[in-house]
Amino acid sequence: MSQITTQNLNGTCIQIEILNEKLIKPSLPTPNHLNSYKLSFFDQIAPNFAVPLLYFYPPVPPENSHLQCVEEVHKQLQNSLSEVLTKFYPLAGRLSEDGTSIECHDQGVIYLEAKVNCQLNEFLDKAYKDSDLVKIFVPPIRIRLAELPNRPMMAIQATMFEHGGLVLAVQVVHTLGDGFSGCAITDEWAKVSRMEKGNVRNLQFRSDLGEVFPPRDNIFEMIKKGRPRGYEMKIATRIFMFDEIAISKLKENVNKFMSYSSRVEVVTALIWRSLMRVVRLRQGHNRPSMLQFAINLRGRGSPKVVGEDQNFFGNFYLDIPIKYVSSHSNQDPELHEIVTLIRNAKNKVLSEIANASSEEIFSILIESLNQIREGYNDDEIDLYPTSSLCKFPLNESDFGWAKPIWVSRVNVPFQMFFLMDSKNGIEARVCLNEDDMIKLEKDVDIVEFSYVPK
Structure with a gap:
């Protein structure tokens, strides 16, 4: 696939080209007893939009010889994402029709490979002054709550800059997680990517919030x-x-x-x-x-x-x-x-x-x-x-x-x-x-x- 987005940056035309779209699934199948993830009443009233965070990274240094190729960077990010999804398995699921649970059958999260026709430092110089510019790197995938049945709960876009460096845009629908959860996902993903698997396995997250605070049928009538x-x-x-x-x-x-x-x-x-x-x-x-x-x-x-x-x-x-x-x-x-x-x-x-x-x-x-x-x-x-x-x-x-x-x-x-x-x-x-x-x-x-x- 190839999809080009264009934006004018103070007279300079910036083009982002999406080169590939993949569905990344957990590296291990989600057990049958975890196929339904119950949402909590906190999840029910969460804002009706996705929450993107954008991480800007410098070029890969020469000593990381195995990551000098763009394809190898994407491969490492995708493989480690697949592994971390076994822990955060609801991310790879889909919202149920009644909106009270996530059906966790390893449907996958969207991963977009992209490139932009400008250099990292050039962009950052402009973005610090015009903070609205960063939105051009957000995945062009609509994952609002009303559209969620059969749509992904998470979308990622990895965009490569000219002469090195990348921006990783991570967006998770708010129904599935707050700021703490969103940061934790990326932090765990990074640990897996840099091969600190021992640390990852030692840090466990509870996935039974919906059991402690079960969803309510009439919650929106009370608000x-x-x-x-x-x-x-x-x-x-x-x-x-x-x-x-x-x-x-x-x-x-x-x-x-x-x-x-x-x-x-x-x-x-x-x-x-x-x-x-x-x-x-x-x-x-x-x-x-x-x-x-x-x-x-x-x-x-x-x-x-x-x-x-x-x-x-x-x-x-x-x-x-x-x-x-x-x-x-x-x-x-x-x-x-x-x-x-x-x-x-x-x-x-x-x-x-x-x-x-x-x-x-x-x-x-x-x-x-x-x-x-x-x-x-x-x-x-x-x-x-x-x-x-x-x-x-x-x-x-x-x-x-x-x-x-x-x-x-x-x-x-x-x-x-x-x-x-x-x-x-x-x-x-x-x-x-x-x-x-x-x-x-x-x-x-x-x-x-x-x-x-x-």
């Missing part, structure tokens, strides 16, 4: 309608880098008022406060603001309910609403006040989760989601979803010749911000309406504590 802000706006995206010096300074300022603050807390609080300030510039006064804050629940549940080992594969996270209402119409909150607000909201929910039954956790989930949906529909509240992949092993995924130079997400068509670890700090990808983005780029805190990558 209010609503979606994030921005679909009706023109969204601009910028990447802001917070290096460790800036983060240490923020933590030092905050820790004068509390015993401890995390990297993620202070950066999240600073961005949220800057967004509030942008709204005040636009409206002339402070408005109520809400974060939709994602919490990884692994290790947070009651051992009596979920067991001691909570290393679940699937969606095991909770979005919680965190609301700030200013008591002053024209003043900023102190940064430590925002950090405390985030910390208290998170701790309150986690204390409830720690001793809750499956049914009680379900009630907490629905209540939190409905509060967020109410925020979506309230024109008097500014609501920003946010999530963090910090401390996940994104930058460690070495397939046998190097760790990635850069790991990127794709932009979203609504207002949101993401945090990820960078080489020397935290990378924040902020998606915001165009007019507000102009103000955010000039915000005093953003200018002082972050920089735009060159």
Whole structure:
């Protein structure tokens, strides 16, 4: 096969040619007793889209003589993927017609071999400034939830740059896994590729989340309608880098008022406060603001309910609403006040989760989601979803010749911000309406504590 996609890059025409498409199946047949993988109620309410991550790798060094040929690189990636699919066997399955389970008959995941007519460094120089460019490497395979029966749950595209280097785009439908699961899949795949099989076999993932938190027939009747802000706006995206010096300074300022603050807390609080300030510039006064804050629940549940080992594969996270209402119409909150607000909201929910039954956790989930949906529909509240992949092993995924130079997400068509670890700090990808983005780029805190990558 040959499929060519063209995009104009500042006057330069970039062409991606898909050379081959393969279905990669598990190296060993999935046992009959695992042919049906039950989804959980967390999986049922997961967003209706796939989640791509893009890993940019440098050229293979000369000492890796067995990988100097493009065909050998694809072969190693495909063979190791086949092996890791024996552990993550639901990825190679298909969604059942009733949407409550995955039929695991080793149907396979899509693997695309592609090439692009530009060099890696040339592309990265542009992509750091225009983060929307990375989407051209995402597999052109639609795997939205409504289309999933008989469609793959996972698609991969390995695109080779001119004169070496590649970008590996890995996309898994959100119904089957959250950020933790997506990162774990690629990390395990990389370990197999670089022949660290002993490490892979020692690290096991539980695949019984649907047994602990079984799916509900009427779940969508319990959830209010609503979606994030921005679909009706023109969204601009910028990447802001917070290096460790800036983060240490923020933590030092905050820790004068509390015993401890995390990297993620202070950066999240600073961005949220800057967004509030942008709204005040636009409206002339402070408005109520809400974060939709994602919490990884692994290790947070009651051992009596979920067991001691909570290393679940699937969606095991909770979005919680965190609301700030200013008591002053024209003043900023102190940064430590925002950090405390985030910390208290998170701790309150986690204390409830720690001793809750499956049914009680379900009630907490629905209540939190409905509060967020109410925020979506309230024109008097500014609501920003946010999530963090910090401390996940994104930058460690070495397939046998190097760790990635850069790991990127794709932009979203609504207002949101993401945090990820960078080489020397935290990378924040902020998606915001165009007019507000102009103000955010000039915000005093953003200018002082972050920089735009060159």
